Amino acid sequence: MLQQTQVARVVDYYHAFVTRFPTLRHVAEAPPSAVTEAWAGLGYYARARNLHALAREVAAAGGALPAEPAALRALPGIGPYTAGAVASFAFERRAALVDTNVARVLRRAFAPALDPKTGAGQRALWAIAESILPRSGRAAWTHNQALMELGALVCTARARHCTRCPVRAHCATFAAEVPLPARHRSS
Numbered sequence: 664m665l666q667q668t669q670v671a672r673v674v675d676y677y678h679a680f681v682t683r684f685p686t687l688r689h690v691a692e693a694p695p696s697a698v699t700e701a702w703a704g705l706g707y708y709a710r711a712r713n714l715h716a717l718a719r720e721v722a723a724a725g726g727a728l729p730a731e732p733a734a735l736r737a738l739p740g741i742g743p744y745t746a747g748a749v750a751s752f753a754f755e756r757r758a759a760l761v762d763t764n765v766a767r768v769l770r771r772a773f774a775p776a777l778d779p780k781t782g783a784g785q786r787a788l789w790a791i792a793e794s795i796l797p798r799s800g801r802a803a804w805t806h807n808q809a810l811m812e813l814g815a816l817v818c819t820a821r822a823r824h825c826t827r828c829p830v831r832a833h834c835a836t837f838a839a840e841v842p843l844p845a846r847h848r849s850s
């Protein structure tokens with residue numbers, strides 16, 4: 664539901680949906696029209712169709728959602744970000760994830776010259792995300808949450824709050840703008 668849609672708009676739909684379909688098995692057993700109907704008003708109906716196709720595929724394979732990003736990506740409607748998010752947040756796998764917020768933080772911190780709109784730029788951002796993952800899945804869970812929060816609250820699209828940023832000592836954008844003595848004074 665959160666693909667292309669903000670949390671505030673999704674919350675009520677999410678609760679109504681999981682009340683009607685508490686498990687993936689309930690989604691799989693419902694006719695496609697019932698799932699689309701429960702989605703009414705949220706838009707981007709391909710997501711509802713993909714969810715129904717995914718539920719049926721998972722049910723046919725035994726009913727358990729896979730935990731690894733590669734297996735998740737093979738399911739309908741699951742892209743690299745969703746695969747990484749589900750693997751990390753639901754299964755505590757050591758998986759990277761790059762959404763818009765994370766991409767902005769990684770670019771500013773490690774590669775300010777990189778163009779995130781290009782395929783090469785996206786591949787480079789995913790490579791950076793992989794390279795800084797902690798060793799354990801549990802630590803990766805916290806790390807990924809922290810990166811997303813950093814992008815949502817501190818290193819935002821509108822403003823960079825560098826003076827209260829916990830990673831400024833390692834940030835290339837901050838280093839390029841603030842002279843060395845001042846950097847030490849502010850940390």
Ligand code: SF4
Binds near residue numbers: 772824825835836837
């Ligand atoms: S120091 Fe500034 S530019 Fe760097 S990650 Fe933090 S908020 Fe973003």
